[in-house]
Amino acid sequence: MSTVTAEKYHGTANDFLVLPADAPVTDRAAFARVHCDRETGVRGERTGADGVLFLDLDSSATPVRVTMTLVQPDGSIAEMCGNGARVTAVWAARATGAREVVIETPAGDRHAVVQSEGVTVEMGHPSFDPTDVPLVPDHGNQLVEESVEGLTVTAVDTGVPHAVAFVDDVDDVDLPNVAPPVRHADVFPEGANVTLASRVRLDDDAREGAPGQTAAFRQRTFERGVEGETMACGTGAVAIVAAAKRTGRLDTEGPVRVSPPGGDLVIVVPDDEPATLTGPVEYEFEDELEVPEA
Numbered sequence: 058m059s060t061v062t063a064e065k066y067h068g069t070a071n072d073f074l075v076l077p078a079d080a081p082v083t084d085r086a087a088f089a090r091v092h093c094d095r096e097t098g099v100r101g102e103r104t105g106a107d108g109v110l111f112l113d114l115d116s117s118a119t120p121v122r123v124t125m126t127l128v129q130p131d132g133s134i135a136e137m138c139g140n141g142a143r144v145t146a147v148w149a150a151r152a153t154g155a156r157e158v159v160i161e162t163p164a165g166d167r168h169a170v171v172q173s174e175g176v177t178v179e180m181g182h183p184s185f186d187p188t189d190v191p192l193v194p195d196h197g198n199q200l201v202e203e204s205v206e207g208l209t210v211t212a213v214d215t216g217v218p219h220a221v222a223f224v225d226d227v228d229d230v231d232l233p234n235v236a237p238p239v240r241h242a243d244v245f246p247e248g249a250n251v252t253l254a255s256r257v258r259l260d261d262d263a264r265e266g267a268p269g270q271t272a273a274f275r276q277r278t279f280e281r282g283v284e285g286e287t288m289a290c291g292t293g294a295v296a297i298v299a300a301a302k303r304t305g306r307l308d309t310e311g312p313v314r315v316s317p318p319g320g321d322l323v324i325v326v327p328d329d330e331p332a333t334l335t336g337p338v339e340y341e342f343e344d345e346l347e348v349p350e351a
């Protein structure tokens with residue numbers, strides 16, 4: 058059995074193995090299934106991972122460019138991943154010294170800037186358009202504050218589809234049982250990530266390092282492809298702010314703090330410009346991992 062060198066990173070505890078795209082892994086889905094398993098996968102502070110990032114770096118471009126392919130624990134490929142994009146930017150910065158990186162994803166190019174206080178990624182324009190989410194053609198209109206499998210959700214595309222539900226307290230929801238019927242609901246032909254949000258009063262929950270923030274939410278997300286809850290989801294954090302604006306819960310263009318279990322993210326969703334996601338990235342370790350036979 059052959060081995061490859063893989064690195065492990067996380068962005069607010071959404072954790073990824075990282076390999077160069079030319080690593081000799083013929084069956085990427087099998088590699089992800091084996092090494093992301095939370096019981097038997099790669100060893101570290103947490104066993105397993107939320108996915109494997111295969112990264113193809115073009116350091117001759119200005120700014121440097123990286124093609125990001127996220128293979129998820131079930132073997133599927135995600136079109137976009139906000140926390141994975143932050144990890145990708147730091148990986149490219151470590152390799153080249155560049156602070157600006159363009160990340161090519163199936164959802165489009167994403168510009169990222171690496172700074173000491175965190176990595177900011179442009180996240181595109183959130184869309185409620187039924188063909189973008191996507192919704193089944195016979196749904197017709199945007200899906201806003203509708204009951205899907207008993208949960209009142211708003212559907213938004215932030216590179217991947219999210220069904221966002223605003224609840225009083227995200228911790229009061231039995232997410233492992235409530236999310237799967239919504240994630241697989243017929244109205245979402247490609248499935249959906251299920252994201253819960255609850256509003257936090259800033260003065261009740263003031264923390265350091267949150268200058269200029271105008272509002273705050275707590276977040277929990279059940280991810281398609283992981284088929285479970287992750288400690289953070291960047292596209293989900295952007296989806297919360299976009300859905301909060303769409304449903305009249307938020308009328309600010311200022312930075313919003315979104316806090317999944319893994320840490321704090323800062324989200325900006327302007328009316329006419331791309332959304333941004335800012336948050337930390339940590340390098341964990343490097344390991345030699347077995348390559349499953351194709």
Ligand SMILES: N[C@@H](CCC[C@H](N)C(=O)O)C(=O)O
Pocket residue numbers: 071129134135136137138139140141217218250280281282283287289290291292293
């Ligand atoms: N964790 C990611 C989202 C990854 C994609 C998702 N699981 C899907 O299949 O849609 C993030 O940080 O955005």
